[in-house]
Amino acid sequence: MNEESNEFGLLATTRYVPRLRLERGDVLAQHRWMAPGLKSLAKGRRAMANWDEDSVTMAIEAARQLRTASPGTAVAELTLASTTLPFAERLNAGIVASALGIAPDAVLRDTASSQRAALTELAAALRRPADTAPQMLLASERRIARPASTQEMIFGDGAAGALIGRGAAIATLVASASTHADLVDHFRQTGEDHEYGWEERWVRDEGYMKIAVATLRQCLKDGGVSAGDVTQFAMPAPLARINDAVAKKLGIAPAALVSAEHDSVGDLGCAQPLAMLDIALRAAAPGALVLVAAFGSGCDALLLRRTAVPCPGPVPDEGRAETSYMKYLSFTRQIDLAWGMRAEMDNKTALTAAWRDHARASRFEAGRCSACGTVQFPRARLCVNPECRAQDTQAPTYLADTPARVMSHTTDFLGYTPDPPFQFGHIDFEGGGRVLMEFTDTDVGELEVGLPLRMVYRVKEFDHQRGFRRYFWKATPVRPAASQASPASTTGAR
Structure with a gap:
């Protein structure tokens, strides 16, 4: 066991992207008559959740990947961050924990209201004492954008996650900084699907170039490093050149900018900082400094040092191209199609x-007969094996x-x-x-x-x-x- 194999820090990171990838060109084809300006955003694809996926199911897929990457880690705390949780009053993290079989005494929480919520939670988890029990942080988003809006082109659906604890850490905390500021760059009223955003250049000049830059400078100062020492810089931003401008103002090398995978996935909202962190850590060499930030009602910044432990787990594949914009509208319930009488049912x-x-x-949960070993679903009192038919021998198996x-x-x-x-x-x-x-x-x-x-x-x-x-x-x-x-x-x- 090497020196780095029992440190407190990030044990694993991951990201999950739905299989479907909506072609932006097909979106533009439907809006060109009234919004030709969308052409500049119509390159590549954006991740599109299937009709049966939401921020909970995608978080579960990310969590399962984390478990595979770090087997045997008993999670004591689980946090789910999202601005699109399916339930306003039900513990969404509880649905995740139940699907994963996490112990009933684990501490669960939902966090929302800001696209930097996940990074805020990650910073808090990494600042805890080194003997803190393992924590799982998940961020997941399925945002619905108004048709023909720039958000419809930019947004993507997906999830990301991180496992924090003591063990074979892939990265450790060097410094962190946080700033709160009620600068409203965009907002969404409770109960509404679509957000309202303000002028992007103003957000860049007043938000990113002032609030984010100041927070990042403080983080670097607290870490005792110069901006030129950073080899990976990850920060989601609504405009393509904001990262360049922030990096230049700080003195971070242009080569350090981490891909946001805009052309293949899109912006994952609350999950985007963790997704970009996963990309950064997989690209970083041992000993490299990774700076990650998230902006929204202020800014959070984390400075991490990459260890020599390989990043476990897979990365998302290219998915399958989806060219039906109508399917996307139907999946997001922005169009009401005539499905016929077979769809008329009460699902109470x-x-x-x-x-x-x-x-x-x-x-x-299925049942395994302790007498003959037969597995049956659903679990019942009587074994279905006709040569056994034992009663009350079913042990739960999953x-x-x-x-x-x-x-x-x-x-x-x-x-x-x-x-x-x-x-x-x-x-x-x-x-x-x-x-x-x-x-x-x-x-x-x-x-x-x-x-x-x-x-x-x-x-x-x-x-x-x-x-x-x-x-x-x-x-x-x-x-x-x-x-x-x-x-x-x-x-x-x-």
């Missing part, structure tokens, strides 16, 4: 029944992380789903267990018997009348993981 959730069924739905394969599949163009066709089938789990369940993120013609699958936590149904949503696990094909290598270039920041 009995909360008492939901609680009784909690373990099955949140953790994909299928969420168990590899599976397609046993049979059906593609239904008549049954209602927000993303037709409706695809479902029987799944065989490794080690036993067979379940009839729904597929998601699956192309028509992709399914075949024996295809490897993994489970993902998604929205099962919406109750739009009462504002509730039910979650459950779905199956999706296992696709080749993206390379874990550092990005070839760290330039092109926003």
Whole structure:
């Protein structure tokens, strides 16, 4: 065990991006008649959540990646940061913790209201005593922009996360600084989907060039380093050249600017600082100084030193191009399509029944017979094995992380789903267990018997009348993981 393998700091970082990537050119094609100025923003793609993804489900995917990157770490605290949490009065972090099987005595919290909320929490976590129990920080965003707005082009959906504790740290804290300022560059009233933003050059001159620069200078001063020593500088910004101007004013080398992946993903809002931090750490050499900042109602800045421990976990792949702007509008409920009578159903959730069924739905709990080893879902008092039929021998076992394969599949163009066709089938789990369940993120013609699958936590149904949503696990094909290598270039920041 080397000297760096038992330090307090960042144990892992990650980012999750939905598979669908909306082509900005197709968005422009629908608005060119009235907003031709969007052409300057119409390059590349932006991440687009599927209809059954929200800030909770994407946070869960990021959390699962963190667990894979740092196996065996028992999380004592979990924080979920987002400005688009699905519930205003329900602990959204509790949904995440239930899906992950985090211990009931863990401390959970939601944090919102600012795009720098996640970095504020990360700074607070890293400033805690070194013997603090492991903490998981997740940031996730699914923002809805008004059609034909610049935000519609700039925004992207996705999540990022960080694991903080003592162990094989990939980075340690050198210094931090924070400034609060009620400078309103944009805002969104409670209950509204769309935000309202002020003139971007004013935000640059009064916000970034004054408040952010001062905060970053203080952070560098507290760390006892000069701006020229920084090799990775990550800061989300609404205009492409703001980072350049801030870096130049501070004396940070242009080569240190970290890519915001604008052309392939877009701005992830509250999750963007953590996502850019993940990019920066994967590109940084051992001993390098990484400076990350987030602006919004003030500014937070963190100065970290990269260790020699490799960054664990995968990076997002290129996803699948989506050219249907109408699909995007439908998924975000900004257009009301005529789905027919099959879509007319009352999805009222009995909360008492939901609680009784909690373990099955949140953790994909099955039963394993202690007498014969048969796995069955759902768990029951009687073993389904006709040669056993033992009673009260079912020990809980969880299928969420168990590899599976397609046993049979059906593609239904008549049954209602927000993303037709409706695809479902029987799944065989490794080690036993067979379940009839729904597929998601699956192309028509992709399914075949024996295809490897993994489970993902998604929205099962919406109750739009009462504002509730039910979650459950779905199956999706296992696709080749993206390379874990550092990005070839760290330039092109926003």
